[in-house]
Amino acid sequence: MLAGYGVAFTVTIAGIMTGFALSEQAEEKALAIQAEAIEDVENVAKLQDSVLRVVFHSQSILNQLDASEEASVEQFQVKLANFVEEVRTFQRSWEDFRESDEFAEGEGEAEADELAGVTENEAAIAADILQAHEASVHDYLQQVDQLFRQGDLSVLTPEQIPIAQTTLMDLKQSDFIRELDRFLEKTTALAAATEEEQLEATAVLRQASVTQRRLTVGSIVLSGMMGLLLMRMLSRAILRPLREITQVTQKSAQTANFDLQVSVKSRDEVGVLGQNFNVYMQFVRQLLAQQKTTNQELQTALEDLHRTQAQMVQGEKMSSLGQLVAGVAHEINNPVNFIHGNLTHVQEYAQDLLGLLQMYRHHYPQPAAEIQAAAEAMELDFIQDDLPKTLSSMKLGTSRIREIVLSLRNFSRLDESEIKPVNLHQGLDSTLVILNHRLKAGAARPPIQVIREYGALPLVECYAGLLNQVFMNLLSNAVDALDEGMKARSLQARQGNSGQITLRTSLIKDEWVQIEIADNGPGISSDIQSRIFDPFFTTKGLGKGTGMGLSISHQIVTEKHHGQLECCSTVGQGTEFVIRLPLRQNSFDD
Known part of the structure; x- marks a missing residue:
């Protein structure tokens, strides 16, 4: 097989190289002739241009012969210097023309046959120019040399100017000037002959390019035909095994079955390809199995990472919340305690002042007119009646603030990292205080009732802050469920069926405590109940939930406290979450 391909490749390269060699030889020859023709055209053009410039400057100088003013003398000298420079240029062009190889005698015999007639014509015209005008040109240049011998022509003395004028008049009457028309006619004919040579060279160059393309195309066609012949001979040995490999590959891709193998019937290149294909299929099968495991x-x-990241973010948020709540509670507690503590003294002072005022009015029932007017203006009777009430209301308000601050301080123990004995009822109550604003009546529903059915519980060893986080998540979800349930009811049904959250605690076998948080909301369907503890699962709308609250709560109860968190729900009746915690954690330490 390799030998057959080698023969086809060799024939192709040989044909192309032969075509290029022949065409390049003809092209180089045509380019050389074309370059010589261009050079001849340029030489003839320079010769004609220099002759015409000499005649022009000579005539321009003769027009100044009768000038006598100083300015005319200066112009005469400038034009004379320009004339001499043009004569020198003409002399150089003439020498180039005489020494040109193209116009040398006998050179026409060395050119290609197709250009022989043109080259001989050019040589004849050049020889005629040299024979007819070389003597007159020589005499003309000698006369100009006599003018050069006078020195610097741009600064002639008054005595030298007449001599120069006489020399110029003689130059005008020279044989070369009289033969100028014939000289120009012959050089024009020579220029036409060289241009014709250039055109012929261009045609030969174009023919060489055509020949090159024909040879190239012919060699390619020939090699293609030989390649087709070889392919036809080798198709049975190559295409059939390749077709089998292709079919196995397609079937494997369609069915994802990488156990397929191709039959190997030879030891040549195709057989080696089949063996390698079978090894490759086995490798792919192993790689896919490893990829599936990976x-x-x-x-x-990734799921563990997302869960850990969400837990870290949630823990950081709750820690920051705990610090914020603790700071706010501390800042509020000091002034509230100050006010609350002084209100008792203010009440005593007010009672003493009111008693003294009553005694004064008893002994002096008829005070002065000015005092009587002031008492009426300030409504003294109303003040006597309302001041005790106002002080009592203020004391009640400060007591309420102190209770809220205490709840905030209890709830703010989110950053405590040690297990401590904790009163779980305080944690539940503190969480309810935080959520009190959500329990109040709104525009679309009546207030949510909270029913506490607390049992006698001892202190429980736990992470207080983490359990408060669990209570917050469960109670917040209960409020959300009640709000969603109210939206589905009519206004009359909302007023007649208020939301209700029930908190129950109990002791189980003196070893476990149980906390139940139940609501009378719409409930949770069974298919959702199986997923509520999964990370990032939520039924709330976009932006209302992350799906991590119950997942984190489940982890806190089961992993941090070795407890249990269960959900029991019936659609249309409500949902209940049950937390079971051991009284002591040291029995679970490793």
């Missing part, structure tokens, strides 16, 4: 591990790692 993808499963990566998916698990």
Whole structure:
């Protein structure tokens, strides 16, 4: 097989190289002739141009012969210097023309046959120019040399100017000037002959390019035909095994079955290809199995990473919230305690002042007119009656603030990292205080009732801050469920069926405590109940939930406290979450 391909490749390269060699030889020859023709055209053009410039400057100088003013003398000298410079240029052009190889005698015999007639014509015209005008040109240049011998022509003395004028008159009457028309006619004929030579060279160059393309195309066609012949001969040995490999590949891709193999019937290149293909299929099968295992591990790692990240973010948020709440509670507590503590003294002072005022009015029932007017203006009777009430209301308000501050301080223990004995009822009550604004009546529903059915619980060893986070998540979800349930009811049904949250605590076998948080909301369907503890699962709208609240709560209860968190719900009746915690955690330490 390789030998057959080698023969086809060799024939192709040989044909192309032969075509290029022949065409390049003809092209180089035509380019050389074309370059010589261009050079001849340029030489003839320079010769004609220099002759015409000499005649022009000579005539321009003769027009100044009768000038006698100083300015005319200066112009005469300038024009004379220009004339001499043009004569020198003409002399150089004439020498180039005489020494040109193209016009040398006998050179026409060395050119190609197709250009022989043109070259001989050019040589004849050049020889005629040299024979007819070389003597007159020589005499003309000698006369100009006599003018050069006078020195610097741009600064002639008054005595030298007449001599120069006489020399110029003689130059005008020279044989070369009289033969000028014939000289120009012959050089024009020579220029036409060289241009014709250039055109012929261009045609030969174009023919060489055509020949090159024909040879190239012919060699390619020939090699293609030989290649087709070889391919036809080798198709049975190559195409059939390749077709089998292609079919196996397509079937494997369509069915994802990488156990397929191709039959190997030879030991040549095709047989080696089949063996390598079978090895490759086996390798792919092993690679896919490894990839499947790796993808499963990566998916698990990714889920753990997302869960850990969400827990870290949530924990940081709750820690920041705890610090903020603790700071606010501390800042509020000091002034509130100051006010609350002084209100008792203010009440005593007010009672003493009111008693003294009453005694004064008893002994002096008829005060002065000015005092009587002031008492009426300030409504003294109303003040006597309302001041005790106002002080009592203020004391009640400061007591309420102190209770809220205490709840905030209890709830703010989110950053505590140690297990401590904790009163769970305080944690529940503190969480309710934080959520009190959500329990109040709104425009679309009546207030939510909270029913406490607390049992006698001892202190429970736990992470207080983390359990408060669990209470917050469960109670917030209960309020959300009640709000959603109210939206589905009519206004009359809302007023007759208020939302209700029930908190129950109990002791189980003196070893466990149980906390139940139940609501009378719309409930949760069974298919959703199986997923509520999954990370990032939420039924709330976009921007209302992250799906991590119940997942984190489940982890806190089960992993941090070795407890249990269960959900029991019936659609249309409500939902209940049950938390079970051991009284002591030291029995679970490793």
